[in-house]
Amino acid sequence: MDHYLDINIIPQRDFTDTVIMNELFNKFHLNMVHFRLDRVGVSFPKRKKNLGNCLRLHGSKGDLEKFMSKSWVGSVTDHITISQISEVPSKTDYCIVRRVQPKSSRSRLLRRSVRKGWITAEEAQKKLEFQKDEITDLPYLRLRSHSSGERFCLFIEHGPEQNSPSFGEFSLYGLSSTATVPVF
Numbered sequence: 756m757d758h759y760l761d762i763n764i765i766p767q768r769d770f771t772d773t774v775i776m777n778e779l780f781n782k783f784h785l786n787m788v789h790f791r792l793d794r795v796g797v798s799f800p801k802r803k804k805n806l807g808n809c810l811r812l813h814g815s816k817g818d819l820e821k822f823m824s825k826s827w828v829g830s831v832t833d834h835i836t837i838s839q840i841s842e843v844p845s846k847t848d849y850c851i852v853r854r855v856q857p858k859s860s861r862s863r864l865l866r867r868s869v870r871k872g873w874i875t876a877e878e879a880q881k882k883l884e885f886q887k888d889e890i891t892d893l894p895y896l897r898l899r900s901h902s903s904g905e906r907f908c909l910f911i912e913h914g915p916e917q918n919s920p921s922f923g924e925f926s927l928y929g930l931s932s933t934a935t936v937p938v939f
Contacts, residue, residue: 756796756920756937758816760823761838764808772808775834779810780896780909780928786827787927788901794818796936797929798852798913799894806894806911812929813936816840849935851914851921854928857891913938 762779764772787795795814801807812819819840828835865879874882895908909928916938923934 756813756815756935757843758819758840759811759813759843759937760819760840761800762810762812762828763836763838765834765836766808767834770834773805775831776806776808776810777897779828779831779835781898782827782829782831783810783812784898784928785901786822786825787929789825789827790822791927792818792822793924793926795822795929796852796925796931796934798850798936798938799911800939802894802913804892804894806896811936813843843937844939847937847939848916848918849920850916850938851932851935852930853912853914853932854926854930855891855893855910855912857893857910 764775764779766772767775783797792814795812795818798811798813799806799809800811801809812822814822823837823840828837865874865882868874869876869879891910893910893912895910897906898909899906911930917935920937921933921935923931925931925934
């Protein structure tokens with residue numbers, strides 16, 4: 756994680772930054788699947804209540820060059836700028852950027868468990884009495900599953916900053932529950 760590049764969204768009249776970020780991230784994910792890279796991580800350095808207008812890719816110079824070698828941005832090309840691959844500043848902190856999957860609809864999950872035969876309807880009803888839905892205010896991306904075609908929300912959490920990096924693999928979304936990315 757000694758190099759990075761920024762993909763910045765150019766403000767548009769016709770589209771919000773969020774719409775473009777959703778499309779950009781869908782394309783990013785497809786390129787991650789194509790290359791099967793588990794050494795490229797992401798962060799959103801301009802995030803506030805939403806993920807902002809910058810997608811930062813982290814990795815080695817070679818991995819980032821390989822990732823960017825395929826023209827993957829497609830239809831969002833006119834809506835973004837891509838920086839050069841640069842070295843991470845020498846003095847930086849680190850954080851984990853991970854996916855969070857809140858159990859937002861307990862009743863839906865329990866109905867699914869009954870339908871799959873994992874529990875009975877009576878067991879589901881008992882569990883429903885004692886469980887509450889989780890509500891999150893984390894920023895998210897609205898993505899489309901390329902296997903099922905269904906839309907889903909990918910909630911993203913930037914963990915607390917720490918002084919030293921943690922190593923590990925990244926998912927094909929560029930997220931990890933163990934590996935850190937530089938914060939600057």
